[in-house]
Amino acid sequence: MLRFAFAFALMSSAATAQVATLSGTDGQNSLGTVPCAVSAGDPLKSCNAELRRRDDGTATLAVGLGNGEVRNIYFTNGVPDSSSSTSRLSYETRGDILVIFIEPGEVYELPKAALSTQ
Template sequence: MPRFILALAVFATPALAQETTLAGTDGKNSLGTIPCATIAGDALRSCNAELRRRDDGGATLAVGMGNGEVRNIYFTDGIPDSTNSTAKLSYETRGDIMVIFVEPGEVYELPKAALNN
């Protein structure tokens, strides 16, 4: 199985520059960090994350929320369509970054390219 490393993406947010790293990979799943805020009003911080590819072509982004919980965001055809939360999910694209919102105040930023590899 070939091994590869997803490229490091650097981008600016209103608060400060954040880095997304999805460097550790087994050729299918990637480990790293993404910018996130898990409480309404909090600034973005670096959260541990794993992007897991599913056999059906979809993906799951598992993000450590910092309180022992993990937020799973499920993707179909590169679009976030559900989470392990009952709260409303929405997203928008800002350049090369997908910004995912889970009400009332969770925010997750992911390079769109990470979903294409």
């Protein structure tokens, strides 16, 4: 049963827009796309993603990088705290969007509402 579905338009620049979509699959896990860039200087593109929430307040965002690899980003209480990369992770909030950076040039955008408990 679909417990929630939403689409959220994101502006990556004044000229282009990216869309993040997450559609509930079982009320806890979600499938969809998120805007991402996997190399420094790349424009944002739609990347397949799965958001897996757990009852303990943690979550994992698995993002397909388009080359057969998957980047896992781990959250605790809605805050990204590590990833499957050994590189440094940082983030910032831009309005209702969580922008996650993994050095040297990976960027992921996720609506903060996607991480809230249902």
